[in-house]
Amino acid sequence: MTFFEENLAFLLSQGFEEQILNQPLENSTVRLFTGKMGYYTAVKQVEDHDILLHSAYDPLNEASRLLAVEDISSYLSIFVFGLGLGYHLLELIEQTSQDCLIFVLESDWDIVRAAMHVIDFREILKTGRVVLAFGTPSDVRVILDGLFVNGEIQLKLHKMGFLYFAPKYRHDITVVQEIRRIIIEVFQYHILAKGNDISWSIKGLTNLSEHIPYLARSPYLRQIADTWHKPVVIVLAGPSLNKNIAVLKEWQDRVTIFCVNTVFNKLLDYGIVPDATFTLDRAPVIAEKHYKRDDHIPESVVLVGNPVIDPRSVNLFKHNMFIFGGGEFYQSELARDMGYGLLPVGLSVTHFAFMFALYIGAPAILLVGQDLAYGSEGRTHSSGSVYDEIKVDLDKENDVVYLEGYYGGEVPSSLSWKLFRDWYEIYLERFPSLLINCTEGGAKIKGTLQLPLKEALEQYVGTDSLKKDSFVDWLYSVKQDIKYEEMLDKIRMSFEKRIEKLQICELVFARASRVYHNIEDPEILLKFKKRYLDQMDKEARNIMSDQWIFSAFKPEYIRVMVEYNGLDTGVYNADVDLETVIISKAKLLQDMFCNIGLLSEKLRKILEDTVSKLNEKIGSSGSGKNSDKKVSR
Structure with a gap:
């Protein structure tokens, strides 16, 4: 087996099969040749001319000089833009400490295939501190998203550096800038969005302990998997909700409706009774402002929450269901010990409702009121919802960012909402699903299908559809076999x-x-x-x-x-x-x-x-x- 074939077999075993075999080597835009000192070098064809990737005389010395201009000694993680034939990567491994993690970013598979003739990828990865992130910017984002969740990697990312392979930077600057932007965004997504309040562990564990009687009666994930084969509408409190609330009321007897806590009372006030309401927040304000009412909450509504939510919310509902997911790792360990299962819940309660609907088998999921952007006059929520009086002066707000709009152009948003949008896009890129954005306003979410709510309901529910099934009946049907005292003992x-x-x-x-x-x-x-x-x-x-x-x-x-x-x-x-x-x-x-x-x-x-x-x-x-x-x- 040749050196190239050994590398090929190894990279195929690492999940790069589709990319590597996508284009035959004979059609490569990269041509290898032997330099004056016996080392491989290469030229890359760009449009109508060739670019020399490495010195034709001494590529090793050239790699050493590249690193000499950078202060790499203090970094715990280094992102290398451009693989070339790997000479600078080998030098970087030699010159950095064993604690330094090296991410190699390359979008050109012709260059990767050329490097397979020169460096041993298996030996490089044996160091335990090199990550190969090959592919399009979208591919790189998926790879980094799977890695940045790790605690030790997160720690290293607080001291990150960037190293640019000159030919890559000069002739592929757009891709380099895009990948650099993705690195920062995914870093923010995993570091900044996870919260920094250490007291949350105490509050969360206190609440979870209060919920044990309910938790021991909640169905396992495997009991609810793929058991609800009906479309679901998820209602959020964005400013655009008002334009669709009449349509929602007209269809409420025929389609399953999930809602988040911020819009729960607005729906009831408008005569719409959701089948389930979702919450993740452990703060007492959720019960007082989002769920408490002068009249009783309809018994047909199921509260679906994480076990750490405030007990006052739970006590307001007759039917409760707890789902392990996210938050502190003691939830993961408890879920494992109970044989329960863990559902990824994303960064927000909306993501939680989406993941739940997807897991129980909803063939189509419709989002309403998911603006992820400021409305007119800087409004953050729809009228009639909990925070409908909040208006933001966009000229004075520090974290305003502009995102691609639902109808094109740009719309004002916040860093938090951007992270929420990014979560959808990363997830849908990795796991394509039928998620229909019926918000008709706000920010565009790539990977979703955009349709007006009425049109989506007619297409995926049907104008001649029958009255929907009871969600409460479904809940009791899936938890019939639960052994309460056995769960308490676990x-x-x-x-x-x-x-x-x-x-x-x-x-x-x-x-x-x-x-x-x-x-x-x-x-x-x-x-x-x-x-x-x-x-x-x-x-x-x-x-x-x-x-x-x-x-x-x-x-x-x-x-x-x-x-x-x-x-x-x-x-x-x-x-x-x-x-x-x-x-x-x-x-x-x-x-x-x-x-x-x-x-x-x-x-x-x-x-x-x-x-x-x-x-x-x-x-x-x-x-x-x-x-x-x-x-x-």
Whole structure:
């Protein structure tokens, strides 16, 4: 097998089959030849002329000179625009630390195929710190989206650098700029959109513990998968909703209607009773402003929520259904321990409703009121919804961005709404689905079909359609086989595992904190202080390798470690005292250990109290098994 064939077989095994085999090598726009010193070089045909990709004399020395103009020593992640024949990549691997992650970005498959004759991709990937992101900008976005969710990668992205292979930059500048924009957007999507409030872990776990009686009666994901083969309309509170609300009322008896919490009361006030309402928020304001009414909520409405939502919302509804997804990783571990399953919920409650509708088998999903843009006079929501009085002065708003509009042109939006739109586009690019945007206003969402609501209903529901089925009846049909006490016991055992993890975490951090006093001691030699700091660093990274621990303490850990890694630049500065840097880094870790230790104690107390209650309930109760009655606390 030739070197090229070995690379070909390897890249095919990595999922690049369609791209690599898309064009025969004989028709390549890249021509290889041997340079004066025996190294391969190449020319790339661009329109009617050839471009030399590497030095025809010494491409290795050329690669070294490319890196010499960049300060690469402080980066934890480097994005390389352009593969060429890989000489600069090999040099970059040699010159960067083992902690540095290298992303190789190349959109030209002719160049990739040429490089397959020169460098060993298998050996490059064996380093464990090179990511190959080959393909169109859209392909690259999908690859990065799958990687940036990782906590350790997120940490490295806070110190990122960009390296441009000159021929790529000069002759493919549009693609380079597009991919760079995508990198920043996907970074924002995964870092900024996930929240930074460490107290959310406490509030979320408190609420989840309150919901255990309901949670133990909620159906597994596998019980609801592909069981509702009817179109679904998802109603949002965007400014454009008003133009379609009359059509929605006319069709409400024939089509399943889901809505988000912000528009729930508006629909009821207009005489539209949704089949289900969705919420993710753990804030008390949701119950008070979004769901509380003078009259009773119709019993035909199902509240579908994440287990961490505020209990006051749950108590307002007769029928509740909890779906694990997103949020802190303890939901993932609990879902696994219960054998329940985890549903991706995206970045917003709208994404949650969409993913739920898709999962239960809706053949067509229609969005109404999903503007993701400001309306007239800077309005953020439709009239009659919770926030209908809010108006934004676009001239004074700092985070206004302009997006492609539903009808073309550009519309004013916000960074948050842009992230929400990007989530749709990334998901639909990876998993094409029939999502119909019937908003008739706001921002365009690529990957959706745009139709007026009435036309979409006539086409996908049908003018002669019968009265829709009861969503409540569906809910009880899919959860008939649930064994309530067995679920309670699984939850108890899962919580006991979390308690043990927190106890270990607290012991580790207490031990690491004691090491800090040795670093502070002026009598301790510098070389020993460095060893003690390495020990503290290792303890922190080891304990954070547990996904649940990392998820629970992520905001504090990333905040500290970004500052901690930033101090490394002082190591290379002759004017900075190394001992000062070591003590400063140790103090950051010490403070983090203390803060996380206090939070750990609070989380453990919640879990221990819940386990105690579950022990009493499981030991004393035989009643309540498979009961369909509303659970009282």
